Amino acid sequence: MQDALTRKLESFEELTNEDRGALNALTLKVRQVRARTDLIHEGDAPDTVHLILDGYACRYKVLADGQRQIMAYLVPGDFCDLNVFILDQMDHSIGTITACQAVDIPRQAIEAITADHPRVTRALWWCALVDEAVLREWLVNLGSRPANHRIAHLLCELLLRLEAVGRVTSNSYDFPFTQSDIADTMGLSNVHVNRTIRELRELGLVALKHRTVTILDVERLKAYCGFNPNYLHLRNTRWSNRRSVPWLSSGHGG
Amino acid sequence: MIGQNNIETLVVLQPIAVDTASPDRDGMLVMANGLLVGVLVRLDTPEHESFGGWFMEAGLGRLAGLRIPAFDTLEDATRWLRRHLKP
Numbered sequence: 001m002q003d004a005l006t007r008k009l010e011s012f013e014e015l016t017n018e019d020r021g022a023l024n025a026l027t028l029k030v031r032q033v034r035a036r037t038d039l040i041h042e043g044d045a046p047d048t049v050h051l052i053l054d055g056y057a058c059r060y061k062v063l064a065d066g067q068r069q070i071m072a073y074l075v076p077g078d079f080c081d082l083n084v085f086i087l088d089q090m091d092h093s094i095g096t097i098t099a100c101q102a103v104d105i106p107r108q109a110i111e112a113i114t115a116d117h118p119r120v121t122r123a124l125w126w127c128a129l130v131d132e133a134v135l136r137e138w139l140v141n142l143g144s145r146p147a148n149h150r151i152a153h154l155l156c157e158l159l160l161r162l163e164a165v166g167r168v169t170s171n172s173y174d175f176p177f178t179q180s181d182i183a184d185t186m187g188l189s190n191v192h193v194n195r196t197i198r199e200l201r202e203l204g205l206v207a208l209k210h211r212t213v214t215i216l217d218v219e220r221l222k223a224y225c226g227f228n229p230n231y232l233h234l235r236n237t238r239w240s241n242r243r244s245v246p247w248l249s250s251g252h253g254g
Numbered sequence: 255m256i257g258q259n260n261i262e263t264l265v266v267l268q269p270i271a272v273d274t275a276s277p278d279r280d281g282m283l284v285m286a287n288g289l290l291v292g293v294l295v296r297l298d299t300p301e302h303e304s305f306g307g308w309f310m311e312a313g314l315g316r317l318a319g320l321r322i323p324a325f326d327t328l329e330d331a332t333r334w335l336r337r338h339l340k341p
Contacts, residue, residue: 067321179303189321191309194302195276
């Protein structure tokens with residue numbers, strides 16, 4: 001399981017053998033979690049950092065009137081709560097959408113390893129910064145895009161994120177979300193979610209069958225919603241640029 | 255105050271065709287005490303979770319921005335509206 005963690009971090013930062021050795025020395029627990037189960041509740045102290053190995057989860061809050069807002073989808077390779085492990089308590093809950101395999105990394109282990117391994121620290125920062133960038137894009141999505149573009153944008157984002165972790169086959173990926181999940185994510189009614197997906201189908205952009213979505217025309221779907229993947233900071237799109245930034249490469253020899 | 259609680263909101267529905275950019279088009283203008291407060295639309299597309307029900311397509315005033323679950327019948331909708339739009 002260390003392997004998954006190392007691979008994840010190496011997609012952001014080149015690690016040395018010492019870094020890898022330190023990551024391999026961590027004692028990690030793998031948990032099987034059923035679908036629609038909380039990994040951690042709002043108000044809990046985040047003692048461990050969760051890494052999703054398999055399955056989908058989400059960050060959410062429930063308002064006083066019972067309305068749920070989903071703020072993030074977590075897919076294989078995503079850290080759940082890296083951004084709050086320094087804080088005292090969770091300000092939101094994390095729950096599974098499907099059955100998940102999650103790794104618990106003790107908070108102390110993260111603290112110890114980051115104290116001695118600057119590249120690991122930077123890789124973790126990178127993860128947290130990308131999470132933030134995704135959150136910003138979701139804010140733009142909710143505030144400024146019409147319903148049909150919002151959902152199309154989400155489908156494009158999931159395609160790229162899942163592709164990066166090898167979970168896309170022939171432009172198809174698992175789509176276990178209910179209409180209510182999407183409605184609670186996009187700030188829409190179930191009715192509008194249903195109509196929008198119908199529209200995307202009729203335009204020949206997507207097919208949705210047996211909880212699998214197929215993007216029939218990736219370029220057209222991206223153009224339809226004005227999708228720009230820059231905020232995902234994926235390795236293949238930014239790697240060469242980043243390596244050419246002088247002040248970044250001069251700072252360390254690794 | 256006691257008197258006020260007894261005042262019922264008069265809800266009147268008036269058929270109207272609605273463009274929802276979908277096959278759902280049979281709608282009702284919803285008037286509460288003579289004021290337009292929303293538009294209900296019947297969910298005629300079988301893929302809807304509440305197929306056959308009535309959806310508050312648009313809400314005005316106190317109903318603006320609310321995510322109201324679809325109603326099974328117009329009677330349910332009217333009852334809910336009376337309760338939520340008490341004077």
